[in-house]
Amino acid sequence: MLLGRMIFRRMLWVFPVAFGVVTLTFFMARVFNGDPTELYVPPEATDALRAQIRARLGLADPLPVQYVNYLWNLLRFDLGISFTTGQSVAADLWDRLPATLELGLVGLSLGIATGIPLGVIAAVYRERWPDFLVRGVTLGGMALPQFWVGLVLISIFFVSLRILPGPVGRLPIGVPLPAKITGFLMIDTLLAGDPALWWQAVRQLVLPALTLGFSTASPIARVTRSAMVEAMQSDYIRTAIAMGHGRRVVWFRYSLRNALLPVVTLIGGVAGHIFAGAVLLESIFSWPGLGQYALQSIERSDFAALQGFVIYASLLYVLAFLVVDLLYMFIDPRIRA
Amino acid sequence: MKIARLPLATLETSVVPSRARRKPKSYWALRIGIGILAFYIAVALLSLVWTPYDPLTPGIGDGYDAPSLAFPLGTDRLGADMLSRLMAGARYDLGISLTAVAIALTVGTTIGTFAGYYGGKVDIAILRGVEIFQAFPGLLFAMLVVQAVGAGITNVILVLSFVGIPDYLRLARAEIHAKRHWQYAEAARMVGNPPWRVAFRHLLPNSVGPVLAFTSINAAFSALVTASLGFLGLGLGPNTPEWGSMIARGQDGVMTGQWWVSFFPGLAIMGLTGSFYLLGDALSDITDPRRRQ
Amino acid sequence: MSFVNMSVGDAILQVRDLHKIFPVEGGRRLVAVDGVDLDVAAGETLALVGESGSGKSTVARCIVRLIEPSGGEVTIDGTAIVPLPTKRLAGIYRRIQMVFQDPNASLNPRMNVRQVLDEPLRLHLALSGAERAGRVRELVEMVGLTPAHLERYPHELSGGQRQRVGIARAIAVSPDIVILDEPTSSLDVSVRGQILGLLLDLQQRLGLAYLFISHDLQVVQHVADRVAVMYLGSIVETGPVADVFRDPRHPYTRALLSAAPVAQWGVKRTRVRLAGEIASAIDPPDACRLVGRCPMAQPSCSAGKPSLIDLGQAHAVACPVVVDRPT
Amino acid sequence: AKPLVHAIPSDIASLDPADIRGQQDQEIGVNVYERLVQLKFTEQKDGTLMADPVEVVPQLAESWKVEGPVITFKLRPGVKFYPTGNPMTSEDVRYSFERLVRITGNGKNQAGIAGLFKAEQVEAVDPMTVKITFTDGTGVPTAVPVALTSMKFQQFAIIDSVEVKKHATAEDPWANTWLIKNLATTGPYYIANRTLGQQLELKAVPNHWSGKQPAFEDVILRITGNADLVSLIKGGVVDYAAEGLTGRQYDALAAAGFPVLHGETPSILRISMAMDKEPFIDARVRQAMLYAIPHDRILKTALAGRGKRQVCLYNPEDPTCANSYEKYKLDLAKAKALLQEAGKPSFSFDFWYSTALPYNSDIAIIIADSLKSIGVTANLKPTPALQLLDAIRARINGADQTMSGMYLNEAVIWLNDPSTMTNSTVASKAALSGVGNWARYSDPETDELHFKFRNSSDVAARTAAYKKIQAKAAEAAATINPLIMLGRTIVINPRITNITFSQDPYARYAYMKLK
Amino acid sequence: MSGVLLEVENYSGAFWSPTNELVPVLHQVSYRLKTGAMTAVVGETGSGKSLVALSIFGIQPAAFVCTSGRILYRDTDLLGIDEKEMRSLRGAEISMVFQDARAALNPVFTVGRQLADVYQLQHGGGRSAAMAKAIEALRQVSIPEPERRARQYPHEFSGGMAQRAMIAMAALTCRPSLLILDEPTTGLDVTIQSDIMELIVELSRQRGLTTCLITHDLGVVAEICDEVVVMNAGRVVETGTTEAIFTAPTETYTRRLLAASQLLEAAA
Numbered sequence A: 001m002l003l004g005r006m007i008f009r010r011m012l013w014v015f016p017v018a019f020g021v022v023t024l025t026f027f028m029a030r031v032f033n034g035d036p037t038e039l040y041v042p043p044e045a046t047d048a049l050r051a052q053i054r055a056r057l058g059l060a061d062p063l064p065v066q067y068v069n070y071l072w073n074l075l076r077f078d079l080g081i082s083f084t085t086g087q088s089v090a091a092d093l094w095d096r097l098p099a100t101l102e103l104g105l106v107g108l109s110l111g112i113a114t115g116i117p118l119g120v121i122a123a124v125y126r127e128r129w130p131d132f133l134v135r136g137v138t139l140g141g142m143a144l145p146q147f148w149v150g151l152v153l154i155s156i157f158f159v160s161l162r163i164l165p166g167p168v169g170r171l172p173i174g175v176p177l178p179a180k181i182t183g184f185l186m187i188d189t190l191l192a193g194d195p196a197l198w199w200q201a202v203r204q205l206v207l208p209a210l211t212l213g214f215s216t217a218s219p220i221a222r223v224t225r226s227a228m229v230e231a232m233q234s235d236y237i238r239t240a241i242a243m244g245h246g247r248r249v250v251w252f253r254y255s256l257r258n259a260l261l262p263v264v265t266l267i268g269g270v271a272g273h274i275f276a277g278a279v280l281l282e283s284i285f286s287w288p289g290l291g292q293y294a295l296q297s298i299e300r301s302d303f304a305a306l307q308g309f310v311i312y313a314s315l316l317y318v319l320a321f322l323v324v325d326l327l328y329m330f331i332d333p334r335i336r337a
Numbered sequence B: 001m002k003i004a005r006l007p008l009a010t011l012e013t014s015v016v017p018s019r020a021r022r023k024p025k026s027y028w029a030l031r032i033g034i035g036i037l038a039f040y041i042a043v044a045l046l047s048l049v050w051t052p053y054d055p056l057t058p059g060i061g062d063g064y065d066a067p068s069l070a071f072p073l074g075t076d077r078l079g080a081d082m083l084s085r086l087m088a089g090a091r092y093d094l095g096i097s098l099t100a101v102a103i104a105l106t107v108g109t110t111i112g113t114f115a116g117y118y119g120g121k122v123d124i125a126i127l128r129g130v131e132i133f134q135a136f137p138g139l140l141f142a143m144l145v146v147q148a149v150g151a152g153i154t155n156v157i158l159v160l161s162f163v164g165i166p167d168y169l170r171l172a173r174a175e176i177h178a179k180r181h182w183q184y185a186e187a188a189r190m191v192g193n194p195p196w197r198v199a200f201r202h203l204l205p206n207s208v209g210p211v212l213a214f215t216s217i218n219a220a221f222s223a224l225v226t227a228s229l230g231f232l233g234l235g236l237g238p239n240t241p242e243w244g245s246m247i248a249r250g251q252d253g254v255m256t257g258q259w260w261v262s263f264f265p266g267l268a269i270m271g272l273t274g275s276f277y278l279l280g281d282a283l284s285d286i287t288d289p290r291r292r293q
Numbered sequence C: 001m002s003f004v005n006m007s008v009g010d011a012i013l014q015v016r017d018l019h020k021i022f023p024v025e026g027g028r029r030l031v032a033v034d035g036v037d038l039d040v041a042a043g044e045t046l047a048l049v050g051e052s053g054s055g056k057s058t059v060a061r062c063i064v065r066l067i068e069p070s071g072g073e074v075t076i077d078g079t080a081i082v083p084l085p086t087k088r089l090a091g092i093y094r095r096i097q098m099v100f101q102d103p104n105a106s107l108n109p110r111m112n113v114r115q116v117l118d119e120p121l122r123l124h125l126a127l128s129g130a131e132r133a134g135r136v137r138e139l140v141e142m143v144g145l146t147p148a149h150l151e152r153y154p155h156e157l158s159g160g161q162r163q164r165v166g167i168a169r170a171i172a173v174s175p176d177i178v179i180l181d182e183p184t185s186s187l188d189v190s191v192r193g194q195i196l197g198l199l200l201d202l203q204q205r206l207g208l209a210y211l212f213i214s215h216d217l218q219v220v221q222h223v224a225d226r227v228a229v230m231y232l233g234s235i236v237e238t239g240p241v242a243d244v245f246r247d248p249r250h251p252y253t254r255a256l257l258s259a260a261p262v263a264q265w266g267v268k269r270t271r272v273r274l275a276g277e278i279a280s281a282i283d284p285p286d287a288c289r290l291v292g293r294c295p296m297a298q299p300s301c302s303a304g305k306p307s308l309i310d311l312g313q314a315h316a317v318a319c320p321v322v323v324d325r326p327t
Numbered sequence D: 001a002k003p004l005v006h007a008i009p010s011d012i013a014s015l016d017p018a019d020i021r022g023q024q025d026q027e028i029g030v031n032v033y034e035r036l037v038q039l040k041f042t043e044q045k046d047g048t049l050m051a052d053p054v055e056v057v058p059q060l061a062e063s064w065k066v067e068g069p070v071i072t073f074k075l076r077p078g079v080k081f082y083p084t085g086n087p088m089t090s091e092d093v094r095y096s097f098e099r100l101v102r103i104t105g106n107g108k109n110q111a112g113i114a115g116l117f118k119a120e121q122v123e124a125v126d127p128m129t130v131k132i133t134f135t136d137g138t139g140v141p142t143a144v145p146v147a148l149t150s151m152k153f154q155q156f157a158i159i160d161s162v163e164v165k166k167h168a169t170a171e172d173p174w175a176n177t178w179l180i181k182n183l184a185t186t187g188p189y190y191i192a193n194r195t196l197g198q199q200l201e202l203k204a205v206p207n208h209w210s211g212k213q214p215a216f217e218d219v220i221l222r223i224t225g226n227a228d229l230v231s232l233i234k235g236g237v238v239d240y241a242a243e244g245l246t247g248r249q250y251d252a253l254a255a256a257g258f259p260v261l262h263g264e265t266p267s268i269l270r271i272s273m274a275m276d277k278e279p280f281i282d283a284r285v286r287q288a289m290l291y292a293i294p295h296d297r298i299l300k301t302a303l304a305g306r307g308k309r310q311v312c313l314y315n316p317e318d319p320t321c322a323n324s325y326e327k328y329k330l331d332l333a334k335a336k337a338l339l340q341e342a343g344k345p346s347f348s349f350d351f352w353y354s355t356a357l358p359y360n361s362d363i364a365i366i367i368a369d370s371l372k373s374i375g376v377t378a379n380l381k382p383t384p385a386l387q388l389l390d391a392i393r394a395r396i397n398g399a400d401q402t403m404s405g406m407y408l409n410e411a412v413i414w415l416n417d418p419s420t421m422t423n424s425t426v427a428s429k430a431a432l433s434g435v436g437n438w439a440r441y442s443d444p445e446t447d448e449l450h451f452k453f454r455n456s457s458d459v460a461a462r463t464a465a466y467k468k469i470q471a472k473a474a475e476a477a478a479t480i481n482p483l484i485m486l487g488r489t490i491v492i493n494p495r496i497t498n499i500t501f502s503q504d505p506y507a508r509y510a511y512m513k514l515k
Numbered sequence E: 001m002s003g004v005l006l007e008v009e010n011y012s013g014a015f016w017s018p019t020n021e022l023v024p025v026l027h028q029v030s031y032r033l034k035t036g037a038m039t040a041v042v043g044e045t046g047s048g049k050s051l052v053a054l055s056i057f058g059i060q061p062a063a064f065v066c067t068s069g070r071i072l073y074r075d076t077d078l079l080g081i082d083e084k085e086m087r088s089l090r091g092a093e094i095s096m097v098f099q100d101a102r103a104a105l106n107p108v109f110t111v112g113r114q115l116a117d118v119y120q121l122q123h124g125g126g127r128s129a130a131m132a133k134a135i136e137a138l139r140q141v142s143i144p145e146p147e148r149r150a151r152q153y154p155h156e157f158s159g160g161m162a163q164r165a166m167i168a169m170a171a172l173t174c175r176p177s178l179l180i181l182d183e184p185t186t187g188l189d190v191t192i193q194s195d196i197m198e199l200i201v202e203l204s205r206q207r208g209l210t211t212c213l214i215t216h217d218l219g220v221v222a223e224i225c226d227e228v229v230v231m232n233a234g235r236v237v238e239t240g241t242t243e244a245i246f247t248a249p250t251e252t253y254t255r256r257l258l259a260a261s262q263l264l265e266a267a268a
């Protein structure tokens, strides 16, 4: 009951944050980015034409009126029309979401699936060679720019070894997408009963997912390691050992469960970032996801698209932390008290 | 039964190796981290007075000259000397991340200390505001602002420090908030210290550990973001020998065999961020209260 | 109102009807201190005993305004501390000081002994640098340290030495009364004796009054003139140490005294047992706080919280049951 | 058969010919729509097709008649729209052109250049005949010299009026929203498949009216973002790329056996100097800048040798081209002397350019380096496109004076005619002219000549006038000083031939063939 | 008294200091725990009481190095056996109760689950049977409403109750012969302390346990222990029966310790 109320209170907090984010985004975009009219007019247009367009874009109103209009439209999920795609921003985001989610989920799972065991290994072999190895590799994973790792992987696996396909997005060129059911190619291809297509999609996914996995596994491994080290020095682990529990039980059941708490927080943050689009990564792999969309809108000052994207990304971030907090309430009984 | 009092034993000679589990941490991470950082600083300082060639001058070589005696790290697309640019780049990447971190650190911890010590409504208001700012993904925020207000060192530094402030604020706030009822803080109040003195003289210096450890992480992040901005062409001026933009300038060589143009700046970035991370590791270890006993 | 815990002579510290309520999760109230009256006379030691969580530290912290009391009055030599605007607080710290339980935690790890002792002098007294240095040296010697210790940092001192520094800091500005919150409980037995000796010695030399908080009854017996026993935010028994220890009246006092083992061979105790664990101080009912654990509980115990009943010779107890039926 | 894969840097924003928003939209436009007339190509030795700068040949119009300001088009019979099957009539042409002038956007502008301002100027005489009366900006019928040539541009595409009208609504009377995403075309290709942000697949229209089927039944426009094109081309996944590659990468691909074709299309790099502000008030200072431009270095280092020096204000193939800028060869001594003479031996200024094009920075760096040797410091100001446009506009309108110094840009001279460019960038700022005159160049004689001969049909006098204008501009060295003709460089898979080059820098898939 | 269950023989050890030197902390520690007896190990903080006890379990801090000596349990040298053998002894033969039971219980599992896990480990059997045993054990240490308490988490327990649960785990769900208690009542309330001590005495009498009680509370020792080992600065100073130690201490250190805890001549 108390738990329910805590969850509810925590969820309510999303709204003021969302409102803050939207307001900030709006004014930041208006104040910093100037007048988008120029995007809509040919360079040699006359001044009268410009005024006409300005009015059509709703930019002739005073700023507060624009702001209220924006909020009102937002309530109806209307984020405006993107100049570069000619689509409604909401539809654009929705279209690109599956690509980002799919890559993000696979990359994140990869990161979690390797990061946590690596962290555990490093912790239990603390200050011995497996630890140094893990720490060295993960140090690289954190210190190397993601775009750089991606480039290197492409040049190795596509250019030199030619065992993986090039960075052309989710499917090889010329291969049409299966009918959109979930938007996830891993699922839709199978639903369409086309395992060959599934395999093609998997091959396209390998390099970007590896890059993403590498850069997410690294912090996860490091946090896991230090949390495990801390947990393993705790009194309750000493108790578990003294009661005769075996090493595996001690590590994976008793320590890891406690060590997971900071890891969950980290994963929440990382997931927030990833699902908001790994900007440079998607761009390098021409992955048609939200990150690439964001980058393009930044490069072309696509006002509406950018604003819509930032709102989406921030809300996602807020939601990720909401999920983390809720998870926390389930993992850590102390918080429920 | 009574055991005779044992003679004052000097250190036993036989060390039983099977029970000798491990040596405690020698500060290798700290040493390596400081070593690399010192090297970078030295290079940055040296580049102020000497580089093999002028790092800003194009056309010294033909462009894409492979590493040779004349150009130990080759030349870039415009024929500028890579080694000179790499050396000068230390100034920018190091300078930017350190300055940004210094600003974020100062502003963030000051506000955080106030919020943490005084608590109450102001504290809650600040925390909520910070939460909103933190909802913006850092790199994206930096890209957005730099794209909007324009490139340039000052802008990049300001944006990076702005991105960092919330973290310091929260960290300092949490530390101070937790410690403000510690006995030495109360003792400090009882000897007549005004609140600000308790907060800044007594509490804050004792929270440097976590803050310092985070500072390294933040510095690494700043260096990476600087490089990413540079890579996107959103960073500093176009001819600035910043490593990220150097990678971007050399990106076209990756697949055509001129690997050195983007390889060396990549290495430089990794060295710098790596050393920051190592320092962060070491510092959080060293300042861990359990180690301080 | 009847102040049964009257001290000999004039009270230098007076606490009247002190309350402290902490708001806790779910809008509930934790009543940590529930109407405490205390008097401490100049040069006297009043011990405040009771189990963990009974509110001893909270009383102390309210008195020196480290936390804001929810109600009540505190005066020191006739000057009010509670209530008093926070801005004027600094002045009272010249009259009243405190020594904390954990000498380790109460010293700033980044200040050496000299800085620790210099700070109160600088903040309170208009002294020149040289005068302060002299005073600092005087202080360390007074607490049994040597000037060589001045440059040391807390981690370079033993627990006993740290507590000496804490004591020196408290007496630096020559207060009238020092509150000692379990000053020896985190020290080793062997050091405990030395610190207690030092405290008694200082009391004699400087005419200090002590409010001595402890749960170690042996120590209390050793140092205190009078004792007040606290249970869940209220004082349940008070009186001269000798009387209370010889003839404890409140069931809780008896249980407490009988639970303390004596480090002597062959001494057998007859324990007065209390059932179960200490109740919670959250939203307490208006009843005797011991109800439910008390072996002598009567139905009437649940009807209202008993107040102290004077037994004469400054001995008072908050239990009508034992007053009616003496042992 | 294997489809033709064309790598494009970003997705298409709009398919509506009247509302074209970017380069990508234009590229798709020339391939899916058709116009009354089209470019005239001649095959070169290397197998590429080079478009004639002026002459046009019939496409949807079978023939036409020019009578002063009036052009009467006879439409080709039997042309059908795909997929509706509606026959093309004069109403479609009239409707298409009416949309052009009604919708706020790029099309309206282009129509104005051609001399088309009002819907009433287009008249459907009978189902197969359209009569257009061209006017100047004030509505006076004038024989606009570029009227016919303009008709070949993508904006003048003929759309299926019957189908489009079905999608018109009260808020959107011109069905703009529908046409942004849908086609109503007679063209050789239709969009078979589109994945937003990833790719667009074209298929040849079955039984096209021309009776010719393209060699590539299937064309895929693949959005590659920042992905490395070299690896994609080498890996054989991309057949055609014209953007996103550096000179070095072209060289490397050429060395690897991939045909790298360079066409000298009139894409001109030019600099303007703010002549109303220090340090560029003195013409000698401006001339000194031009004498310090290292054309050869720019060509070699930044452009890998592709391109050539440009010495005319106008299209070099234009008869009005007078080579007036020939004298500004790299001559540092002369530059120094001019500065000395002007009493400004050293100064610094802001050097503006857009970040949109990768080689802009390289060129700016090289120019700045050269200027450094004559004691002048150029503060590079790479600026995102929107901010730059904003600032430029503010300066031209006089709303904001923060911009000064030098401005580097690239422009394509689509029309082989001097009037449009002169009107926009050389003539003084007025309601209908000077909208691109960043330098604020102002010369009464130039203005007079321009307005007098702008629409003149006296070819010789007109040519002389513009030569005069050009010579004056070169002397003043302020507005749009031409530096380099960049041209267009394309890399293709060796299996492909018949690549087209034209003033509009676009690929035309229907012409391409397999070797 | 009868035989010796455990004997610590000349046990010495050192810590690696941060500067990579070996700092000796235990010097030839020797004492015996007699079968069925309750032996107290007393001494000041840092005298090495816990370290020896942890060494018996092989769970001494990682930086600790044993430099010499043997720990014999039923004639097996515990220092010589491998991890697997050691594990089979833990809980089954030797069991331990730690100070601060709330920290010694895993915060993210229910108390019942932790007890049941140990029961299953030691005795096998199904999960629900183990849980029933766990509840039973909680009942035996006088925890009211054991069914409900078993479903609670350690932070929901008071210190005294957690210590009871800890004792239930170490002495009841495990069935050891030797029970080591490291300051089991420090930090608890005085009245609760007495209750816990009484519980310990009762259980060890009932089950015939050999008990080793580490404490610095001499009052407790005087009251309940049979034998006393006095340690100081990593050395055993004196051993003997409680009566002997309290009535006729031979070493000055022991005398000082006794005097201090009785607050005799305290000011000295």
Ligand SMILES: Nc1ncnc2c1ncn2[C@@H]1O[C@H](COP(=O)(O)OP(=O)(O)OP(=O)(O)O)[C@@H](O)[C@H]1O
Residues within 6 Å of the ligand: C022, C030, C031, C032, C050, C051, C052, C053, C054, C055, C056, C057, C058, C059, C215, C281
């Ligand atoms: N800041 C606080 N917020 C909420 N509750 C508090 C706070 N400080 C103390 N309490 C509660 O007030 C009650 C009295 O605490 P206090 O520290 O005064 O007890 P004590 O008698 O000094 O105990 P101990 O012997 O453990 O020091 C306890 O229940 C405690 O949990």
Ligand SMILES: Nc1ncnc2c1ncn2[C@@H]1O[C@H](COP(=O)(O)OP(=O)(O)OP(=O)(O)O)[C@@H](O)[C@H]1O
Residues within 6 Å of the ligand: E015, E025, E043, E044, E045, E046, E047, E048, E049, E050, E051, E052, E061, E063, E216
């Ligand atoms: N991890 C460690 N690193 C270095 N020294 C240690 C470590 N743990 C314990 N020591 C040292 O070992 C010695 C013995 O410690 P031990 O914990 O056995 O003492 P103890 O008698 O149990 O004390 P207490 O009564 O405080 O529990 C002490 O001097 C202590 O400082």
Ligand SMILES: [Mg+2]
Residues within 6 Å of the ligand: C056, C057, C058, C181
């Ligand atoms: Mg207390």
Ligand SMILES: [Mg+2]
Residues within 6 Å of the ligand: E049, E050, E051, E182
């Ligand atoms: Mg111990």
